[in-house]
Amino acid sequence: MREVAILGVAMTRFGISEKTNLEMFAEVGIEAIQKSNLAPKDMGALFFGNCLGAFEEGQLHMAPFAHSELGLPVSAPATRFESACATATVAIRHAALLVAAGVYDIVIAGGTERAAKMGTPLATRTFAMASQAQHESNAGITFPGVFAMAAHMYADKYKVDLSVLKMGMAEVAVKNHYHGAMNPKAHFQKEINVDTVLGSMMVADPLQLFDCCPFSDGAAAVVIAEANKAKDLVEKPIFVAGMGQASCGPLYLQRDITRVRAREESIHQAYTQAGIGPDEVDVAELHDCFTIAEILAIESFGFYEFGKGYDAASRGETRLGGKVVVNPSGGLKAKGHPIGATGAAQVTEIVEQLRGESGARQVEGARVGLVDTLGGDLGTVCNIILRS
Amino acid sequence: MREVAILGVAMTRFGISEKTNLEMFAEVGIEAIQKSNLAPKDMGALFFGNCLGAFEEGQLHMAPFAHSELGLPVSAPATRFESACATATVAIRHAALLVAAGVYDIVIAGGTERAAKMGTPLATRTFAMASQAQHESNAGITFPGVFAMAAHMYADKYKVDLSVLKMGMAEVAVKNHYHGAMNPKAHFQKEINVDTVLGSMMVADPLQLFDCCPFSDGAAAVVIAEANKAKDLVEKPIFVAGMGQASCGPLYLQRDITRVRAREESIHQAYTQAGIGPDEVDVAELHDCFTIAEILAIESFGFYEFGKGYDAASRGETRLGGKVVVNPSGGLKAKGHPIGATGAAQVTEIVEQLRGESGARQVEGARVGLVDTLGGDLGTVCNIILRS
Numbered sequence: 145m146r147e148v149a150i151l152g153v154a155m156t157r158f159g160i161s162e163k164t165n166l167e168m169f170a171e172v173g174i175e176a177i178q179k180s181n182l183a184p185k186d187m188g189a190l191f192f193g194n195c196l197g198a199f200e201e202g203q204l205h206m207a208p209f210a211h212s213e214l215g216l217p218v219s220a221p222a223t224r225f226e227s228a229c230a231t232a233t234v235a236i237r238h239a240a241l242l243v244a245a246g247v248y249d250i251v252i253a254g255g256t257e258r259a260a261k262m263g264t265p266l267a268t269r270t271f272a273m274a275s276q277a278q279h280e281s282n283a284g285i286t287f288p289g290v291f292a293m294a295a296h297m298y299a300d301k302y303k304v305d306l307s308v309l310k311m312g313m314a315e316v317a318v319k320n321h322y323h324g325a326m327n328p329k330a331h332f333q334k335e336i337n338v339d340t341v342l343g344s345m346m347v348a349d350p351l352q353l354f355d356c357c358p359f360s361d362g363a364a365a366v367v368i369a370e371a372n373k374a375k376d377l378v379e380k381p382i383f384v385a386g387m388g389q390a391s392c393g394p395l396y397l398q399r400d401i402t403r404v405r406a407r408e409e410s411i412h413q414a415y416t417q418a419g420i421g422p423d424e425v426d427v428a429e430l431h432d433c434f435t436i437a438e439i440l441a442i443e444s445f446g447f448y449e450f451g452k453g454y455d456a457a458s459r460g461e462t463r464l465g466g467k468v469v470v471n472p473s474g475g476l477k478a479k480g481h482p483i484g485a486t487g488a489a490q491v492t493e494i495v496e497q498l499r500g501e502s503g504a505r506q507v508e509g510a511r512v513g514l515v516d517t518l519g520g521d522l523g524t525v526c527n528i529i530l531r532s
Numbered sequence: 533m534r535e536v537a538i539l540g541v542a543m544t545r546f547g548i549s550e551k552t553n554l555e556m557f558a559e560v561g562i563e564a565i566q567k568s569n570l571a572p573k574d575m576g577a578l579f580f581g582n583c584l585g586a587f588e589e590g591q592l593h594m595a596p597f598a599h600s601e602l603g604l605p606v607s608a609p610a611t612r613f614e615s616a617c618a619t620a621t622v623a624i625r626h627a628a629l630l631v632a633a634g635v636y637d638i639v640i641a642g643g644t645e646r647a648a649k650m651g652t653p654l655a656t657r658t659f660a661m662a663s664q665a666q667h668e669s670n671a672g673i674t675f676p677g678v679f680a681m682a683a684h685m686y687a688d689k690y691k692v693d694l695s696v697l698k699m700g701m702a703e704v705a706v707k708n709h710y711h712g713a714m715n716p717k718a719h720f721q722k723e724i725n726v727d728t729v730l731g732s733m734m735v736a737d738p739l740q741l742f743d744c745c746p747f748s749d750g751a752a753a754v755v756i757a758e759a760n761k762a763k764d765l766v767e768k769p770i771f772v773a774g775m776g777q778a779s780c781g782p783l784y785l786q787r788d789i790t791r792v793r794a795r796e797e798s799i800h801q802a803y804t805q806a807g808i809g810p811d812e813v814d815v816a817e818l819h820d821c822f823t824i825a826e827i828l829a830i831e832s833f834g835f836y837e838f839g840k841g842y843d844a845a846s847r848g849e850t851r852l853g854g855k856v857v858v859n860p861s862g863g864l865k866a867k868g869h870p871i872g873a874t875g876a877a878q879v880t881e882i883v884e885q886l887r888g889e890s891g892a893r894q895v896e897g898a899r900v901g902l903v904d905t906l907g908g909d910l911g912t913v914c915n916i917i918l919r920s
Contacts, residue, residue: 145633145634145635164666166666190779195592196586196592197665198584198586198587198658198661199586201665201666202661202665202669202670203661203664203665203666203669204583204584204614204616204658204661204662205614205615205616205661205662205663205907205908205911205912207615207779207911207912208779208780208781208782208794208907208908208911208912209664209781209782209911211779211781212779212780212781212782212785216779218778218779218780218793218794218797219778219797219801220778220779221622221777221778221779221798221912221914222779222912223613223615223622223626223777224613224614224615225611225612225613226592226593226612226614227593227595227611227612228592228593234609234611238611238626241630241633241635242629242630242633244633245533245629245630245632245633245634245635246533246633247533247629247633270586270592273586273590273591273592273593274592274593275593276591276597277585277589277590277591278552278554278589278591281590281591282590389609389611390606390607390608390609391578391595391596391599391600391604391606391608391609391610392596392600392606393596393597393599393600394596394597394600397600405606406596406606409606409607410609413607519593519596520593520596523593523595523596523597524593524595524596524609524610526609
């Protein structure tokens with residue numbers, strides 16, 4: 145397998161958009177190609193992510209239309225991936241694997257989603273379709289409910305007082321809004337404090353409104369090439385050091401939802417391939433769909449022992465300047481979460497961080513970055529480790 | 533890249549099922565694994581196809597649940613593909629590429645769909661979501677309409693009297709029903725004659741009801757492995773000789789819909805990789821969603837010159853015993869068309885034909901077989917050439 149690198153990256157501002165999925169993707173796709181000093185004709189294939197286009201726009205088979213919006217050649221196949229919130233990460237992983245294999249030399253990958261415009265009730269219902277429909281979503285489970293259960297189980301299992309856990313969770317939201325306030329592409333560019341979180345509407349006890357990421361519109365794309373080609377094309381190619389992807393079935397088969405089995409397997413694959421461990425990671429973009437989810441993730445990565453990650457944000461250790469900066473983009477919480485685009489935006493942030501292009505929210509000296517995206521109610525996890 | 537082979541294959545009977553997508557897929561997945569003399573724990577990954585699960589069952593993120601129904605290990609990622617009607621073919625192609633690359637040694641791929649139970653009006657509407665939503669499906673275009681236009685353009689371009697073309701199309705339906713009557717897995721196992729077609733309800737002039745494939749429920753799965761491993765496991769592995777996939781954007785960008793640009797590119801890729809031409813193909817399972825579509829396909833493959841394929845079925849040349857047998861399974865027309873499963877069922881038929889296991893509809897001496905699946909209104913084509 146050949147070494148693979150990322151060249152140009154681009155994302156729309158996340159938030160509420162009047163544009164279609166295809167319009168948003170065309171914008172970022174062209175920008176990523178241009179930043180790679182390439183033209184559409186140079187792309188060998190398109191790996192395209194979208195989850196809810198059929199519901200949002202009556203548009204199921206979007207990949208070949210994204211392909212023509214970008215002006216790609218007929219010989220470059222366009223393939224759609226859907227892995228719930230991990231959609232774009234899985235698309236990028238497959239793109240990188242096929243470049244590593246020599247099937248393609250240069251490809252483009254990413255995703256697009258409109259989730260804000262459909263409104264909270266319909267978005268909640270359609271997002272819940274990522275749960276097991278026959279046994280879970282039909283019974284009324286939604287994602288806030290799943291992660292609320294995880295928070296209660298965490299407090300119980302590790303004997304952490306729920307009010308202490310809630311404070312740790314609130315500090316995750318405060319940190320990610322602090323980071324997001326420095327990100328001109330973020331959905332929310334406004335700092336909050338612990339009172340903002342604890343004073344907000346209850347969504348699913350113990351999760352309050354500011355424990356939850358928003359529904360956002362947006363798109364992101366990255367160009368991927370064989371490493372030597374990448375070095376010829378751009379000044380600072382960012383190398384794919386390791387990747388992982390794993391699946392662990394529906395929620396009702398999980399014995400302990402404070403431990404995401406798919407993540408533990410996926411990160412093991414990625415660390416092994418990269419030949420590194422958690423201590424070598426300088427910056428991570430991880431799946432903070434809810435504040436508790438960030439706490440579960442940093443424990444799975446080995447940044448903290450299980451049961452010990454709940455006050456990492458309170459202690460400032462995951463904040464800019466801390467020992468491992470988590471979600472400098474603002475994360476799903478503040479940057480926003482257009483589900484089919486999220487993984488590509490995480491990769492975009494890590495690439496820019498490793499290039500030293502992140503302005504006020506730059507993680508000083510970042511050399512190794514980790515991308516983590518969780519799909520569904522723990523069913524799918526995909527990880528990508530990048531290095532400068 | 534390593535040589536790749538297909539081991540066990542399985543499909544449900546196509547038709548109307550009371551089972552869920554996951555139940556159907558679990559059935560065929562387990563059968564394909566057993567026929568490969570393997571166990572679920574041996575699978576390195578799942579490449580899963582489905583198009584309309586979110587509409588049919590409120591089930592978006594089905595791949596990890598299919599994974600757990602099969603009892604696959606957590607380390608084997610489950611990835612969903614959607615390429616409209618070419619969904620399962622594209623999933624199988626990616627599976628074969630990653631086995632060829634050495635990323636996995638043994639994987640399972642396939643698809644499942646429930647399209648019959650939703651009824652014709654909703655099925656027609658949801659299928660039309662595979663057209664470009666903003667410019668085409670919102671204007672009322674449906675797939676019968678697209679292929680009706682292609683038939684009119686074909687008659688006009690090649691100066692074939694429409695009544696002559698209609699007779700050639702009717703003979704495609706008669707042939708495929710003749711084949712389907714010998715296939716115990718087919719949706720329709722009943723012979724028809726030309727009068728059945730020409731006397732049937734008009735759907736979209738000149739396409740009548742018997743020019744159109746049905747909406748079907750069904751699932752199909754195949755196990756794929758590195759060739760040497762495959763030889764150790766099964767008596768008759770069937771080898772992947774060449775593959776192709778191409779994209780050509782929405783209908784409104786096509787200059788001539790009697791020529792499917794994505795197919796011409798895709799089949800070129802597949803022939804080139806296989807090192808063969810049309811004369812070496814003994815049997816083809818191709819995308820006869822409408823009778824005219826079969827005529828367009830055999831011309832793109834080079835079985836016939838452009839404008840000369842319309843009476844191939846009338847002359848018996850594509851029928852069992854003819855020079856190249858087309859759709860011995862009954863094709864989409866008679867075997868049925870559960871869209872996310874169709875490509876895997878085509879591969880299943882070709883594998884069984886090349887193994888000499890097709891009973892009454894066996895193509896004598898078949899050594900090389902071609903799979904062809906068209907996604908959307910000409911947007912995506914994927915081809916796989918198999919050899920014994």
